[in-house]
Amino acid sequence: MxxxxxxxxxxxxxxxxxxxxxxxxxxxxxxxxxxxxxxxxxxxxxxxxxxxxxxxxxxxxxxxxxxxxxxxHGIELRFEGRAHRVDLPGATGGKSVTVYAxxxxxxxxxxxxxxxxxxxxxxxxxxxxxxxxxxxxxxxxxxxxxxxxxxxxxxxxxxxxxxxxxxxxxxxxxxxxxxxRAYPYSWLGVLADVPPSCKELIYARHQRGFALHSMRSPRVSRLYLQVPNDTDTADWSDERIWDELATRFAVDGEWALERGPITATSLTPMxxxxxxxxxxxxxxxxxxxxxxxxxxxxxxxxxxxxxxxxxxxxxxxxxxxxxxxxxxxxxxxxxxxxxxxxxxxxxxxxTLHRRPDQSPFEDRLQLAQLDRIATSPTASAELAENYVGLPLS
Ligand SMILES: Cc1cc2nc3c(=O)[nH]c(=O)nc-3n(C[C@H](O)[C@H](O)[C@H](O)COP(=O)(O)OP(=O)(O)OC[C@H]3O[C@@H](n4cnc5c(N)ncnc54)[C@H](O)[C@@H]3O)c2cc1C
Known part of the structure; x- marks a missing residue:
């Protein structure tokens, strides 16, 4: 040929x-x-x-x-029970992202x-x-x-x-x-037949580790948990996964994580x-x-x-x-x-994950970084600009 x-x-x-x-x-x-x-x-x-x-x-x-x-048009950052929305078009002159698998x-x-x-x-x-x-x-x-x-x-x-x-x-x-660079943690990812509990993605930083709430469609949720690299997915029952997700996404005020049948589980090293x-x-x-x-x-x-x-x-x-x-x-x-x-x-x-050997000093730095994004339009715009994508050269 x-x-x-x-x-x-x-x-x-x-x-x-x-x-x-x-x-x-x-x-x-x-x-x-x-x-x-x-x-x-x-x-x-x-x-x-x-x-x-x-x-x-x-x-x-x-x-x-x-x-x-x-x-x-936005993503949400959660940390210390707080929720902060990053307005993507507002910070980037009208740009957004599209969820499509x-x-x-x-x-x-x-x-x-x-x-x-x-x-x-x-x-x-x-x-x-x-x-x-x-x-x-x-x-x-x-x-x-x-x-x-x-x-x-x-x-x-x-x-x-x-x-x-x-x-x-x-x-x-x-x-x-x-x-x-290899990171000392992986993502346990699940697909679930349940409508997403949020309109936009949630990136959560928690003392127990990172969690992400994403979606594939109005009926299918995609969720991830930071777990140790040597994790055996067999140790994670559906109930344990939902409980851990609910703990890491917890926020002050009204919000509930909808649970449903998990249809696929995967482990991704970082x-x-x-x-x-x-x-x-x-x-x-x-x-x-x-x-x-x-x-x-x-x-x-x-x-x-x-x-x-x-x-x-x-x-x-x-x-x-x-x-x-x-x-x-x-x-x-x-x-x-x-x-x-x-x-x-x-x-x-x-900024969002916790290393197994992370010190209290580094915890405080992560929270200060997130607080900076939540309170400074410049810091928020920097995140938004990169998230929606830098121009193709
Ligand atoms: C488990 C996992 C989860 C991910 N999650 C995300 C995410 O949430 N967000 C994100 O942006 N990115 C994510 N990524 C990264 C994203 O999916 C990849 O960057 C993307 O797939 C890259 O596309 P690609 O075509 O370069 O490579 P691939 O998608 O890997 O495609 C390579 C293709 O080459 C084929 N191939 C391999 N060897 C040969 C061979 N010798 N001969 C012929 N064919 C061959 C493979 O079968 C495959 O179809 C994830 C990646 C993985 C592995």
Missing amino acids: RTTVGIIGGGPAGLLLARLLHRAGIDCVVLESRDRAYVERRQRAGILEQGTVDVLRACGASERLDREGLTH QTEIVKDLIALQLADPAGPPLLFGAEALAIEKPDSAAPVVRFRHEGREQTLTCDFVAGCDGFHGIARRTVPADRIRTFE RSFVQEPMRHGRLFLAGDAAHIVPPTGAKGLNLAVSDVVTLARALAHHHQTGSTELLDGYSATCLRRVWQAERFSYFMTE
Whole structure:
């Protein structure tokens, strides 16, 4: 097989890149190791920055998002029994975020790609095994599909295969630098068939640890609890989960947490990670293949989108003009935004979670930080501006 851009990974980054390239008249092939049902069911992100919504709209992938996405104009911070609402449009000149699950974006992009007879091939159950000669003019992706080993020769390879993929490990160790932080806690996440108990997301900082009340739709709640890294989810009965959530969300005045059947439970370790540069020869890394953020700032999916927008623009520029200028600048352009998201995600994580060895002094600093956001329009605007997303470069 031969194509212009070989895309490894059919997550949000790979699928959106394929759509953007197809619309720019550039052929590509997407290789996804899992089957379609698995990819469409994998529960992950749910908060879309304004820029992400704009990109999905511009590439014709927002029909259901426009109908079913929930626009949120604020988030609530809870600490010490207090509740403080951060007004997103008020602090950012009118910007907001949209709640629409990553599973739904993936379903929409897959359906669009498969419905178009001229659309780029999307192979499920196609596991990339190796990227050969990434720094040559014709890199080759070796992959296994339907029990056979095959090769895909490309002009460019896009490594959109997530944190555990092969793309980032293809780059020789002496050509990269990695930056990493592992946090001493994880998120126990639950999906529950119960209408959310709040109109907007609640981020709670409690002496017992962090809790987040999010949602997937007007009928489905998504909730998270900070737990130790070695947590066994079997130790958490539904009743224990609801009791702990109610304790951490407790606030002075009238408020009650609605309980309902829990339909899925997951454990997510918290990590910050960046691999630099995001390019090696004709291999370009995008999304989780190049960087990870802890989910507290809701930035992972949004960063994957901004990476592939930058990459698609650079490939289209090369296609039209033959110039490699934008491709040469790809890594530096993306990393500026990546590090801002890393900084914000770290800030949100460190401000809202309690480390097992946290001192009373650090407790007081966290509360002072939250009090500052609650009382200073400047501090509140700084949070809002980052939460709705910095401009795409
Ligand atoms: C458990 C969890 C919870 C999360 N929660 C949030 C959240 O609340 N908010 C938020 O903003 N972000 C969250 N994230 C992060 C967000 O989901 C990711 O940033 C986003 O999925 C990145 O998209 P991606 O396409 O780069 O990578 P992925 O979604 O990981 O997609 C990579 C794809 O590549 C495929 N693949 C891997 N290896 C190969 C191979 N060798 N050959 C072919 N295909 C391959 C995989 O099957 C996968 O489909 C979460 C992530 C995880 C893991």
